[in-house]
Amino acid sequence: MKKDQIIEYCTGCGLCHSVNDTRFQDEPNGFTYPVIENNEQLEFNSKICQANGTHLLKQDDTTWGHYFNVYSGYSTDTEIRFKAASGGMTTAVAVYLAERGLVDGVIQVGEDPDSPYGTKNFVSKTKEEIVSHCGSRYIVSSPLANLQQVLSNGGKYAVIGRPCDIVVLNNYLDNYPQFKENIYCTLTFFCAGSPSVEASKKLAKRLEIEPESVTKIRYRGYGWPGKATVFSEDKENHMEYIDSWNQILGRDIRKICKLCTDGVGEAADIASGDLWNLADNKPVFNETDGVNVVFARSEKGRKILEDAVKKGYIHLEDYASRLKELDFVQPNHSNRKKLLYPRFLGMKLMGKTVPNYDMNKLKQYCKDEPKIKVMKTTLGTVKRVLKGKL
Ligand SMILES: Cc1cc2nc3c(=O)[nH]c(=O)nc-3n(C[C@@H](O)[C@@H](O)[C@H](O)COP(=O)(O)OP(=O)(O)OC[C@H]3O[C@@H](n4cnc5c(N)ncnc54)[C@H](O)[C@@H]3O)c2cc1C
Ligand code: SF4
Ligand code: SF4
Incomplete structure (x- = not known):
């Protein structure tokens, strides 16, 4: 890859920082970009970055990608289902993995307690910790920025990240297999793009809260889809989730997102998305209990999901026979490839x-x-x- 390809089409995953100590600089557009300073970094990034195109060559030609099974479903825990982005599938599966001792920790992102515009990386070990990080953060995240440091301590982990984070992780493990045994499984979600910090500030302004007075932003969840809510010390204002995405957040996404080959998590063991209800073959966003569409992309993913059902963590129904409907439920993803x-x-x-x-x-x-x-x-x-x- 050329240096400008790596920089312009960086997803922000952070793995090159973890492994090579690559520096990042903030740009006025609200994203951070790597500074490639030597050949060693250039060579490393060429092997692992999403934009190197190796994942594309492995991708299935079908709209929704390769899968072992596809389901509709949700968490059986009502608190998780309520607080989570959709039906709480990702969080419930992560809790199952941790509580059943299949992993030592779940590598995931959550709110940065020190900044409403920050996203911090966590290694969650308990149900309480995992649930505290549920929901979608429509702002920059770098879930792999301390990956090597975590894996160097030993242990087995589940990694939750955007589809491109999982692509980079797999590229890394293919080229540098020393940590392969430490990754038990990968969980991802459908992803239409990663919005900038500036987009969140615009959201605050639209909701008549000065960006510097913001104490917290909840992008969705606490219901399905829930509202986009901006909090300050003395008030909380909100708008419809779908308007916040269509009018503000979704208009200010990373450049790579506009040329993303995989927004449906083909590289992960398990990938979940919103299974919106339909009216006249169009998705509707009326408040209701959350439901996920869930793809088991690997045999391991299928086993995890089926065992999580047996142990009472999640509810699943077959969706393979209805998969055609997903073109209407998720029209953007249906057209993307x-x-x-x-x-x-x-x-x-x-x-x-x-x-x-x-x-x-x-x-x-x-x-x-x-x-x-x-x-x-x-x-x-x-x-x-x-x-x-x-
Ligand atoms: C940037 C982004 C784009 C999205 N685009 C779509 C879309 O196009 N279509 C769609 O159906 N759904 C989209 N979603 C929402 C998607 O997460 C849910 O639809 C999905 O079904 C998971 O729901 P859940 O209830 O299982 O998640 P939860 O149980 O709430 O778990 C969500 C998990 O995602 C992790 N997470 C949250 N934000 C980030 C982030 N920025 N980076 C890395 N990890 C994060 C959390 O740590 C948590 O573990 C998007 C979410 C994000 C963060
Ligand atoms: S490894 Fe990740 S953060 Fe580093 S340049 Fe590539 S995509 Fe960007
Ligand atoms: S749209 Fe694609 S490149 Fe952009 S954050 Fe989502 S998965 Fe990554």
């Missing part, structure tokens, strides 16, 4: 730096798309580049 080729092409035609993706593989994804749609998307990307939006 299919339209990656014209987006990538548009960027390339305009001479922009792009990730190390195999064009033929991307072309495969959009082979059944109408030609006119592909042309329009390419043109749309070209226009966005001309307007300086990409």
Whole structure:
């Protein structure tokens, strides 16, 4: 990879900091980027970064990726189901792994107690700790920034991260297998993008709270989907979750997210998403009890889920026979892979730096798309580049 590919298409996972002590610098756009200072770093990052395109080559050509089984489900613990992002599947499975002694800890992120705009890495060992970090943080996170330091202490861990965090982790373990035995399993979630710190400040302003007075932000959860809520010392204001995403947070995401090949967690053992209810084949966001769609992506993931059902941690129902519906439930993810080729092409035609993706593989994804749609998307990307939006 070239240095500018690594920097521009960094996901912010933090693994190069953990392993190579790579420095990061804050940019005014609210994201942090690596500073690649020597060949050793360049070589390491070329092997592990998401934008190196190795995961793309392993990805299935289908919309939802390879799976052993797919379910709908939720946590049987009502507190977890209420507080969590969706049905609490991720948290409930993590609690099962910790309580049953399958892992020594769960590597995950949570709120930084010292900053409402910070996200801190934790190694959670108890149910209480795991539940305290549930929910979605629609702001920068670097779940792998201290990974090597944690694994060096020995023990077995479950890692919870964004799909790209799991891709980088797998790339790392493939190239440097010394820690392979320390990773018991990986859990991820559907991901449409990683918003910046600035996006959260915009959310605060929209809710009439000065960014510097913010004490806490809850992006969703405490219900499904729950409200986006900004807290200060003397008030808490909120807006609908879907408006906060569509109007503010989702408009200010990392560059790699716009060319992400896998927002549905194909690299993890278990991947969960929102299984929204449908009305006229469109997702609806009325408050109700949370439900996840859950993919067991590996045999191990399937065994974990099935045993967690037996031990009473989660409820699962078969969803494989209804998988076609997911195109309506998650329309953005349904289209993502299919339209990656014209987006990538548009960027390339305009001479922009792009990730190390195999064009033929991307072309495969959009082979059944109408030609006119592909042309329009390419043109749309070209226009966005001309307007300086990409
Ligand atoms: C950046 C982001 C984008 C998302 N995009 C989508 C989407 O496109 N479609 C969709 O269906 N759902 C999306 N979600 C929400 C997704 O987490 C849930 O839909 C998913 O079903 C998990 O629900 P759960 O109830 O099992 O999660 P929970 O049980 O609440 O567990 C969530 C876990 O995610 C971890 N976590 C939270 N924020 C971050 C973060 N920034 N980085 C790393 N780990 C984190 C927490 O530590 C926790 O362990 C997104 C979440 C995030 C953080
Ligand atoms: S994607 Fe991860 S490993 Fe690659 S440069 Fe960014 S933080 Fe480092
Ligand atoms: S959209 Fe893709 S690249 Fe962006 S944070 Fe999510 S998984 Fe990572």
